[in-house]
């Protein structure tokens with residue numbers, strides 16, 4: 001089966017400063033493969049500065065790799081020209097974090113959607129263009145009659161972000177690079193936008209590279225995940241396996257900092273002592289392994305707070321069990 005996209009040991013080094021010139025390795029020997037006939041959602045996750053946006057910029061051809069190759073449907077993207085380059089620009093689309101930045105406040109939504117239609121010659125007539133706009137808006141769950149004719153300030157952030165996805169969809173892309181598409185949208189709209197991305201993959205056969213620092217959303221929509229830290233891949237694989245059984249300490253830390261909600265318990269209901277020691281464990285991956293976590297879970301009522309200190313103490317248990325045990329003896333009895 002042919003590859004849609006293959007990255008082979010791609011690295012990106014930024015050089016900065018003139019007098020005291022120094023360089024940053026933003027991405028190091030990064031490889032991945034997406035199959036043409038298996039549209040999928042792949043998450044690239046990592047904290048700030050781990051190289052996620054650099055990867056997006058490389059994929060979109062905005063910057064060039066310092067080493068390695070990016071092969072799209074058998075061709076190195078650095079060597080594309082003319083019609084091939086145009087096809088690449090059409091087939092690889094992006095949705096960025098800020099749903100406001102893309103819009104020119106003086107133009108209506110219609111204009112935003114008409115520009116790519118004209119640029120890529122996608123419609124035979126005005127009526128055809130209108131149909132295509134309506135189809136794309138409907139595909140992202142928007143009602144064209146409510147949206148067309150409006151200015152950006154007359155739309156919510158979630159609507160704006162879905163219009164960005166609709167704009168990408170108009171071009172019938174094969175690959176969508178979604179760089180933190182929900183991080184500036186309020187929580188109630190996140191699920192809708194993520195569901196839109198999932199529909200693109202499932203119903204329209206578009207592969208999605210979902211770039212995020214948020215493992216919770218990654219877990220909900222992606223099939224596989226690559227965890228980046230300072231430009232290097234720490235761990236990669238099936239999203240379920242990586243999040244439930246992370247192997248690398250950095251991934252473990254990222255997973256432990258996810259605030260899985262427990263709707264049966266309210267914040268602030270836990271004994272003070274446990275909070276002082278670093279608290280609680282509900283939803284904690286370590287609870288079956290870490291004695292500190294297990295003891296806390298035995299308490300009645302069980303403590304449930306998840307916080308950074310807890311993550312740190314669990315991590316500590318793995319690295320420095322003597323300190324973790326001292327904390328545990330301080331904790332019991334509550």
Ligand SMILES: Nc1ncnc2c1ncn2[C@@H]1O[C@H](COP(=O)(O)OP(=O)(O)OP(=O)(O)O)[C@@H](O)[C@H]1O
Pocket residue numbers: 014015016024025026046047048049050051052053054055213
């Ligand atoms: N144009 C640039 N010149 C020099 N260094 C850069 C440039 N762009 C990014 N970097 C550096 O490269 C590294 C990776 O940056 P990048 O923006 O790719 O990270 P990120 O994971 O997207 O971070 P964030 O989540 O904060 O956007 C960082 O150390 C950053 O400071």
